[in-house]
Amino acid sequence: xxxPSEETxxxxxxxxxxxxxxxxxxxxxxxxxxxxxxxxxxxQYRLLATLxxxxxxxxxxxGRRSGIHVSDMVATINEAADxxxxxxxxxxxxxxxxxxxxxxxxxxxxxxxxxxLAESQDELLAPLSQEERQRLTELLSRLLDHHDxxxxxxxxxxxxx
Amino acid sequence: xxxPSEETxxxxxxxxxxxxxxxxxxxxxxxxxxxxxxxxxxxQYRLLATLxxxxxxxxxxxGRRSGIHVSDMVATINEAADxxxxxxxxxxxxxxxxxxxxxxxxxxxxxxxxxxLAESQDELLAPLSQEERQRLTELLSRLLDHHDxxxxxxxxxxxxx
DNA sequence: TGTTATCGTTCGTGGCACCAACGTTAGTGA
DNA sequence: TCACTAACGTTGGTGCCACGAACGATAACA
Numbered sequence: 511x512x513x514p515s516e517e518t519x520x521x522x523x524x525x526x527x528x529x530x531x532x533x534x535x536x537x538x539x540x541x542x543x544x545x546x547x548x549x550x551x552x553x554q555y556r557l558l559a560t561l562x563x564x565x566x567x568x569x570x571x572x573g574r575r576s577g578i579h580v581s582d583m584v585a586t587i588n589e590a591a592d593x594x595x596x597x598x599x600x601x602x603x604x605x606x607x608x609x610x611x612x613x614x615x616x617x618x619x620x621x622x623x624x625x626x627l628a629e630s631q632d633e634l635l636a637p638l639s640q641e642e643r644q645r646l647t648e649l650l651s652r653l654l655d656h657h658d659x660x661x662x663x664x665x666x667x668x669x670x671x
Numbered sequence: 672x673x674x675p676s677e678e679t680x681x682x683x684x685x686x687x688x689x690x691x692x693x694x695x696x697x698x699x700x701x702x703x704x705x706x707x708x709x710x711x712x713x714x715q716y717r718l719l720a721t722l723x724x725x726x727x728x729x730x731x732x733x734g735r736r737s738g739i740h741v742s743d744m745v746a747t748i749n750e751a752a753d754x755x756x757x758x759x760x761x762x763x764x765x766x767x768x769x770x771x772x773x774x775x776x777x778x779x780x781x782x783x784x785x786x787x788l789a790e791s792q793d794e795l796l797a798p799l800s801q802e803e804r805q806r807l808t809e810l811l812s813r814l815l816d817h818h819d820x821x822x823x824x825x826x827x828x829x830x831x832x
Numbered sequence: 833t834g835t836t837a838t839c840g841t842t843c844g845t846g847g848c849a850c851c852a853a854c855g856t857t858a859g860t861g862a
Numbered sequence: 863t864c865a866c867t868a869a870c871g872t873t874g875g876t877g878c879c880a881c882g883a884a885c886g887a888t889a890a891c892a
Contacts, residue, residue: 521723521724521762522716522720522788522794524808525700525788525792526698526792526795526796526804526807526811527695527698527701527702527788527791527792527795527810527811529808529811529815530691530694530695530698530795530811531695531698531699532815533695533697533811533814533815534691534692535695535848535849536814536818537687537691537692538688538878538879539686539694540688541688542878549744551877551878551879552879553878555683556683556861558681558851559682559700563682566785567841568840569840570827570838570839570840570841571747574829577880577881578879578880579840579879579880580840580841581842581843581881581882582765582838582879582881583690583795583840584840584841584842587883592757595879595881597730603768603812603838603886604838604888604889605839605888605889606839606840606887606888606889607838607839607888608839608840615788618889625688627683627688630688631687631688632687634687634688634814634818636817637813637814637816637817638810638813638814641811643687643808645806646687646810646811647685647687647690649799649803649806649807650687650690650691650694650807651690651794652803653694653697653799653836654690654693654694654697654800655798656797656798658793688870691848696879696880699847699848703847712846712848713847713848714847714848729853729871730870730871731869731871736835738849739871740848740849740851741871741872742850742851742871742872742873742874743848743849743850744871745871745872765857765858765869765870766856766857766858766870766871766877767856767857767858767870767871768857768870768871769871771872778877812886820860
């Protein structure tokens with residue numbers, strides 16, 4: 511939805527969930543555009559950044575740490591491995607696992623992505639002053655804290671016997 | 672991405688674009704869950720709300736007003752029409768157009784959706800005080816104003832001669 | 833040893849936003 | 863009046879992101 515150019519109604523345009531969704535839409539577009547100039551997606555970045563931060567790990571662990579679904583992780587790693595940004599080696603101590611690690615090229619790509627990302631943040635927050643940016647992130651953090659913790663006990667609705 | 676339960680890294684978790692995206696994710700989940708209890712989606716709601724606010728209109732006009740892409744509008748209206756929430760009649764004065772209008776059942780469904788929606792907003796903003804809620808919406812509005820207007824001149828990159 | 837659990841993989845779904853192409857129909861200019 | 867342009871609705875596809883179901887292989891535990 512990137513074209514309310516003509517006329518937009520007022521009934522829902524003031525709802526917090528709508529504002530949030532639209533703002534996130536802009537953020538996503540800015541970031542995705544920056545990433546795509548480096549032939550990357552959000553998944554690609556999150557994979558590389560997680561590897562950089564925690565070091566080599568199994569695909570399942572990477573999934574948990576990055577918040578990427580294991581089944582999507584497969585494709586993400588495939589792509590990164592094809593481009594030599596990442597290396598897949600099977601764990602000798604547990605033959606179920608693959609150990610994924612960052613290559614030098616992967617590290618370079620990650621730097622580029624981080625640079626892009628910083629620019630995107632600035633473009634996103636352009637209309638806000640420094641204090642306002644801080645207030646916004648603080649409010650959003652409060653929201654996330656609440657829902658992340660509160661929604662931890664939101665599972666297992668009778669998955670059939 | 673609704674499961675950072677185990678361990679989440681810190682490198683990008685503080686980026687505004689990430690906070691926004693995650694917060695929007697929670698908002699979307701809350702709203703979508705509420706809607707799905709009434710067999711509806713965001714598109715369905717936006718269609719009905721736009722009809723209620725502006726009255727009967729062509730599909731193209733509804734698309735412009737609601738921000739739903741015309742090609743998605745087709746399926747949205749198909750579904751709503753199948754469930755008798757909306758009526759499709761061809762415009763006698765312009766045979767290209769269909770005139771879409773809200774039925775009584777559609778109006779009732781819209782009321783239900785609006786009730787659900789209000790509850791979702793409250794659940795979303797639960798951790799924030801009244802003033803904080805207002806500050807958040809104000810900051811988000813500023814962001815949107817900027818990008819909506821500023822990005823108006825972001826089109827037509829040489830669409831081939 | 834048998835049972836349970838984890839890991840990687842494939843395939844499919846859903847929501848949202850978009851694009852390309854096509855046939856139909858309305859308006860406009862020459 | 864006729865050609866051209868533009869709008870309309872429709873179909874069918876793309877991409878990103880988040881999930882779910884199922885399966886074979888392998889480990890760990892009772």
